Amino acid sequence: SPIPGPLYARVTSLILKYHEFTATRTAYIHSLHLRYGPVVRIAPNEVAFASATAAKEIYCSNGSGYDKTEWYDLFKVYDRRTMFTTLGKSEHAKRKRLLADRYANSNIMKGGIMEGIKERARTFAGLCEKGGKEGVDLYETKVLHAYAFDCVTLHLFHPHSTNSLTDPKDSEIMLEVTFDSSLQNRLLSHYSPLLHRLLNTFLSNILSLKPRETPLADSFVLDTAAQPNASPFTLLHRLHSQSSLPQIDIAAESLDHMAAGIDTTGDALCFLIWELSQPSSLSYQKHLQQELRSAPPDTPVEKLPYLDAVVMEGLRMFPAIPMSLPRYCPPGGGSIIDNYQIPPNTIVSCQPYSVQRLGPEKGGVFPEPDRFWPGRWLKAEGETQAEFEERERGMKRGFMAFGMGGRGCIGKHLALAEMKCLLREVYGRFGTVPDGRMGRGEMEMADLLVSSRPRGQRCLVRFEKLDA
Numbered sequence: 001s002p003i004p005g006p007l008y009a010r011v012t013s014l015i016l017k018y019h020e021f022t023a024t025r026t027a028y029i030h031s032l033h034l035r036y037g038p039v040v041r042i043a044p045n046e047v048a049f050a051s052a053t054a055a056k057e058i059y060c061s062n063g064s065g066y067d068k069t070e071w072y073d074l075f076k077v078y079d080r081r082t083m084f085t086t087l088g089k090s091e092h093a094k095r096k097r098l099l100a101d102r103y104a105n106s107n108i109m110k111g112g113i114m115e116g117i118k119e120r121a122r123t124f125a126g127l128c129e130k131g132g133k134e135g136v137d138l139y140e141t142k143v144l145h146a147y148a149f150d151c152v153t154l155h156l157f158h159p160h161s162t163n164s165l166t167d168p169k170d171s172e173i174m175l176e177v178t179f180d181s182s183l184q185n186r187l188l189s190h191y192s193p194l195l196h197r198l199l200n201t202f203l204s205n206i207l208s209l210k211p212r213e214t215p216l217a218d219s220f221v222l223d224t225a226a227q228p229n230a231s232p233f234t235l236l237h238r239l240h241s242q243s244s245l246p247q248i249d250i251a252a253e254s255l256d257h258m259a260a261g262i263d264t265t266g267d268a269l270c271f272l273i274w275e276l277s278q279p280s281s282l283s284y285q286k287h288l289q290q291e292l293r294s295a296p297p298d299t300p301v302e303k304l305p306y307l308d309a310v311v312m313e314g315l316r317m318f319p320a321i322p323m324s325l326p327r328y329c330p331p332g333g334g335s336i337i338d339n340y341q342i343p344p345n346t347i348v349s350c351q352p353y354s355v356q357r358l359g360p361e362k363g364g365v366f367p368e369p370d371r372f373w374p375g376r377w378l379k380a381e382g383e384t385q386a387e388f389e390e391r392e393r394g395m396k397r398g399f400m401a402f403g404m405g406g407r408g409c410i411g412k413h414l415a416l417a418e419m420k421c422l423l424r425e426v427y428g429r430f431g432t433v434p435d436g437r438m439g440r441g442e443m444e445m446a447d448l449l450v451s452s453r454p455r456g457q458r459c460l461v462r463f464e465k466l467d468a
């Protein structure tokens, strides 16, 4: 039977492109899933899926799933392909073998990294305290991004890491990488390089749609990646000691991981703290504070079940990369995905937002998908352990915030450690409430290239010190 979807999507991709250029692609595709179900044609050669079975087929079959599309060329660094931008399986596997062990949980949990993350989380909490009743703009001031930047450079480059939470010079580098207003410019360069060349001056000077330029970050990474004495737990140490990669590829790979680790973790924390600050989440916030304040101070973060549930629920509702992760349906006979025959070379994808926000009645995974409810990740009263484990397995099959399969997020353990350490420091010391100056819709998710940010580009939260 024909693939469901609007009639126009059979003949044109213009509507989809319109939504890309207006930063509403994720919301548009989600609205189509709500209307047509978990399988939707979104353009003549492009089909979106939102089920756990489709995600498994596209991203996990034969280990790392289907090959990436040329969309990923947009993310090349110094014109080099990094692990993230390799398109085919074997090229990717070769690069991943070089890097993977630095991102294993056992490496992240080592003293050097965890102590460094905790120290940065304490610095962050100090800034919240300074903000006092006046509050802190968690998005505009980029404090969460500064925290993520300092943590990721610790993992990549220690002792040459940054200190952007307190040092204005490092902060300038971080700001350059995080304020990205190049969406339209980059989309045009992808879809029509000729038009992009012809309109370049007009775009930059008249419409202020500038290409992405990051000279401070480039020179920071190029200089740092050439340093010979990085600590053994760092990615740089691994790249220098275990690979024969040219220096420019070492720098490109490092810059890619640095960029991948800032907006993602920063935005995930921003949306989550905002949600926890809402009156509707007060009981969850209190539950979290109680767990954090009653646990012995040396309890490892991964041994705090409610904290884990809060982080999982935050990433489920507000995945920092909510957008489609496009792949090519393999050449040859094509594939059958969710009972639909998909021709070879069709672009197929799932967007984490929809996989995690479509209810079972629409063919999705999570009941009451728009309700922020950390308790769903814990054993319910009256539920047996076996029933809970079965339910949890189902939820994890539909959890896509870190992607899936061999090309899923390599930085997952680092990101989780950062998020948990920061939330522990914040909610062990403060309660948070939204600032009344925030308007409706300001915290809606607006698309960037694959990540998202608050549409209003601010997030005003007040921090209220808890009794000692």
Ligand code: HEM
Binding pocket: 083, 084, 085, 096, 152, 256, 257, 258, 260, 261, 262, 264, 265, 268, 319, 320, 321, 325, 400, 401, 402, 403, 404, 406, 407, 408, 409, 410, 411, 412, 414, 415
């Ligand atoms: C909450 C934080 C994060 C989220 C939600 C997230 C999400 C993701 C997702 C969805 C992908 C798959 C992208 C795709 O298929 O196109 C991915 C890949 C990747 N992530 Fe993350 N990420 C986070 C933090 C980090 C951090 C801290 C780092 C590094 C320090 C990192 C490095 C990478 C890299 C290098 C890849 C490419 C993996 C590959 O191609 O094999 N990420 N991430």
